[in-house]
Amino acid sequence: MAFQHGVTGRENPTSVIAASTSEMVAVYVGTAPINMTKERKVNDPVLCYSYSEAVEAMGYLKDFENYTLCEAIDAHFSKFGSAPIVLINVLDPETHKAETAEAETITKENGKFTIKKTGVIPETVTIEGQTNLNFQFDDDGYLVIIGTIPGETVSVTYSFLKPSMVTAEDIVGGIDTNTGDEKGLECIENIFPKYRVIPNLVLAPKFSTDSTVAAVLETKASKINGHFQGFAICDIDTKTTRKYADVPGIKENNNLNSTYLSAFWPMVALGTLKYHMSTQIACIIQALAAENDGVPFKSPSNKSLKADSAVLADGTPVLLGVNKANYLNSNGIGTALNFIGGWKSWGNYASCFPAVTDPKDAFIASRLMFNFLNNTLVTTFWQKVDEPTNKVLINTIVDSCNIWLNGLTNQGQILGGRVEFREEDNPTTSLVAGKISIRVFYTPPLPAQQIEFLKEIDVKYFDTLFQ
Structure with missing residues (x-):
């Protein structure tokens, strides 16, 4: 020891360390109208704490059928006020697009030329005899041509997004063999390294009705970055499954049977907007956790939905009595119930029930709590490894x-x-x-x-x- 003359001091590490808990984060993989954005985010997770952040990154249209990430943006920020969310868009304007078959004639209205079609990619617009054009999008997502153009009509050609080209394979994703980059659900692995948040809830509204997508959702959620545990929420298709009595059979045929996955049927609507139940359940889970310092110990069942009806994909109303709703619950399927107190979520079980009855695995709330336990232990004591x-x-x-x-x-x-x-x-x-x-x-x-x-x-x- 070096010679010391006088008073010195040393510090010892604290014998007790504080738990490192984290907030509940919902992750969505789907499609967005990114033709409206400056930076085209494709297969790139974007963390959003506010509506403005999400819209700036992904664009926004009230067309949830074609642009599923807009449903998540609307539900979390406009309806439930729950955040943060991570958005992963797989719609690629380089591949998921189409072009006008022939030049389109646009007539000036209110002194402006407007291409009345959503998804138009601005840089692809050409107008005969015109250069150096500027554009902006109106509230309907239509492209408005900015600048002085003589005449009352113009002839334009352009490319536009075609979200119908996005398939379950795009959502599942994988590794790009040319670049080594992750795509689709594989991008979940990048969220914690990039943002230091744990992807607790994993969803793909609309696409999760596909059994392959649901299976990969469950796989990705059950083990994230090799250490964290998440929870997948999926939907059972209301286009093909129109009767409540048929839903359990579809659940079994699609092999929806895991403690890390829950399944819901049908959809819900608020006014003219339709939502997948998975989206609203994620909002409820996130809001309940936020009310309790990030601890998800409360069940999402019997909590208020932002809805005034339950519907099928085509808008057909679905009205279930308690006995019918309980039949779905008894088969490990959550639903919507309008009984006492307005429209509520209804169902406590993960999709493994009734095949698995261990309360640790069977209840959504207990699964979320065991995930919370695991993830907190990992983040808290990682500093003690080695x-x-x-x-x-x-x-x-x-x-x-x-x-x-x-x-x-x-x-x-x-x-x-x-x-x-x-x-x-x-x-x-x-x-x-x-x-x-x-x-x-x-x-x-x-x-x-x-x-x-x-x-x-x-x-x-x-x-x-x-x-």
């Missing part, structure tokens, strides 16, 4: 976890929890390989989905007649 395996390390982890779990218990967010470092869980063969195992006992509250009142006559009350 530290010396000694009493200081073990005590730090055990004490920190127990203090955190006690806090969750006191808040009513779990019924109880504790952490133990057991000799039987840590044989010498594991310790010499640099592996330690810490057991966590953890009980989140389960939803009280059945409340029963037992009613009977107490004959003693006849005595009041003589008092």
Whole structure:
């Protein structure tokens, strides 16, 4: 030790570390009208905390059938006020496009020339005899030609987005063999490295009715970056499945059976806008977590939807009584119910129910809580990886976890929890390989989905007649 003369001091690391919890993040993979944007984001995750951010990055039209990410933008920011979301657009203006077969004649209206078609790609517009054109989009998504152009008509040609060309294969994505870049759902792996947020909820409205997309959603959600756990929310197609009694069979045929996946039917509508239930359920889950410091211990069932009807894809109304809604629930399918208190979400189970009844896996709320537990432990104790395996390390982890779990218990967010470092869980063969195992006992509250009142006559009350 170097010679010291005087008073010195040293610092030791704190023996207890704070839990590193994160906010609930919903991730959407789909299509957006990016012809309206300056930067064309294709297969590039974009984190958005506000409506303006989302619109600037993706564009916006009230055409949720063709532009599914607009449904997410509207639901999260305009209807529920829940954020953040990550948007991954797969619609590529280089490939998912078409061109005018012949020149189109545009007539001047109110002193302007407007191409009355959505999806027009501005840089592809050509006008006979005109150069250096400027453009802007109006509220309907139509392209307005800016500048002085003589005459009352012009002849134009252009290319336009064709979202109908986007397939389930584009949503599933993969790795580009030429560039090595991720595409579609594979882009989920880039979210945490890029933004340091965990993709807790994974969705692909409209496209998740495809069994292949639903399967990949579940696979991606169950293990993210090799360490995190998420939850996929999908829909059962209302174009082909029009009767509630047929829904369980479709669920089974599509192999929707996982603790990391929930399935919903039908759609819901608010005015003229139709929403996939998956989108609104994600909003509810996110809002409930935000109300409770990021802890998702409350079930999304029996919570208010932003809807005034339940519908099929073509707008046909669907009205389910409690008995019919419960039939869907008993088959692990969530739905919408208008019974007491307006339109509510209805259903507590993940899609693995009724084949799996373990409460850890069967309930959406418990699955979200076990995901929350796993992800918090990963982010909190990653800093301790490769530290010396000694009493200081073990005590730090055990004490920190127990203090955190006690806090969750006191808040009513779990019924109880504790952490133990057991000799039987840590044989010498594991310790010499640099592996330690810490057991966590953890009980989140389960939803009280059945409340029963037992009613009977107490004959003693006849005595009041003589008092």
